[in-house]
Amino acid sequence: MKSRGTKKGDEPLSKRPHLEPSLPTDPALYSGPFPFYRLPSQLGCFSLDEQRQYHGDARALRYYSPPPTSSQGPNFDLRDGYPDRYQPRDETVQEKLDHLLHWLMEHRGQLEGPSNFSLRGPGWLAGATVTWRGHLTKLLTTPYERQEGWQLAASRFQGTLYLSEVETPAARAQRLSRPPHLRELMYMGYKFEQYMCADKPGGSPDPSGEVNTNVAFCSVLRSRLGNHPLLFSGEVDCTDSKAPSPEPPTCYVELKTSKEMHSLGQKRSFYRYKLLKWWAQSFLPGVPNVVAGFRNPEGFISSLKTFPTMKMFEYVRNDREGWNPSVCMNFCAAFLTFAHNTVVQDDPRLVYLFSWEPGGPVTVSEHRDAPYAFLPTWYVDAMSQ
Ligand code: A3P
Ligand code: MG
Ligand code: MG
Secondary structure: OOOOOOOOOOOOHHHOOOOOOOEOOOHHHHOOOOOOEOOOEEEEEEEEOOOOOEEOOOOOOOEEOOOOOOOOOOOEEOOOOOOOOEEOOOOOOOOOOHHHHHHHHHOHHHHOOOHHHHOOOOOOHHHOEEEEHHHHHHHHHHHHOOOOOEEEEEEEEOOEEEEEEEOOHHHHHHHHOOOHHHHHHHHHHHHHHHHHEEOOOOOOOOOOOOEEOOOEEEEEEEEEEOOEEEEEEEEOOEEOOOOOOOOOOOOEEEEEEEEOOOOHHHHHHHHHHHHHHHHHHHHOOOOOEEEEEEEOOOOEEEEEEEEEHHHHHHHOOOOOOOOOHHHHHHHHHHHHHHHHHHOOOOOOOEEEEEEEOOOOOEEEEEEEOOOOOOOOHHHHHHHHO
16 A cells, blocks of 8 residues: 655644634625525414513404504604613513424424424424524624624433523623613614504504513414424514515514614625614514614604615625625535534534624534433423423
């Protein structure tokens, strides 16, 4: 046999320094054609009440009720009721996947039924990735994100890959030191929802009540990215009874607030950064429209504009500094493949922590039990029955 030299890269594998697996996030690596993404379909829903208690129904769903179009614009005062009529959710409680697991536990029979009944087939859940829509949104925007890193904990259980976000030390520090004006700004986003939604179909909004951010309506959806079946849940702001396509998720409307824009520079930056996040959040669950309220420096909404999710990319298509939906989706697919190849052992107590900071690749570390294990025993036990 021909003897081998000691040229770099020619050493036997055992003598090479051990390379930790990692995943690069450079947009240029993911610019191929748009991958397959199955039309999302709703499998079910649940609600969280004023006390953040779970209910397996749509009681928290609200109804889109925009103001009558007038020449003056809406003039909603987003600061009204702050802080006296504000019940913010306790952000020190880390809920992880718990509410979604509750829904899964209650529907486990339907998810693994015979294929002619469930239309998913036996073993569908075992091959799926289960997570929150918000976690997938962060994955989609990663190639373009320059400010905030993330950590995702992953465990495999009965075949299914579960992904649950872990608050980074930086995010925790920011939350604990959030300045008063940012607290008020958060309130204003929820206050806008109150001005735009009624509790009953055909009803009118009641801005005199409290803003309680414990309350949430969540849709549970099924989709597939490339060869990765997905089951994820996301909070939905409201449903439009007059939507051209009245079934969920196409009847859903996402509400957003943003600063009034005057200069071209302000618009450019809105299309580059904010619209990317809006697109990722609504594209994943198939929510067709985002209704934006633009607020003036005094905190009043002065105008409304509907952004169809599927048209958002048009605003950056010819912008060199813009974003590309294919890059977002290809990166997400690559991450799912990377995670599936990393999390091989089926063990709800074993956790792989995927960490990412802007400018670097996604790295992985391995952990067992506390503090990273996130699949609760009540869930593991119920699913093992
Ligand atoms: P806006 O983003 O409309 O201002 P969502 O739009 O996802 O339904 O969220 C509703 C509101 O929650 C947001 O309103 C904002 O006020 C607050 N919010 C959501 N995500 C946030 C985040 N990462 N940081 C701060 N506030 C957030
Ligand atoms: Mg919302
Ligand atoms: Mg919203």
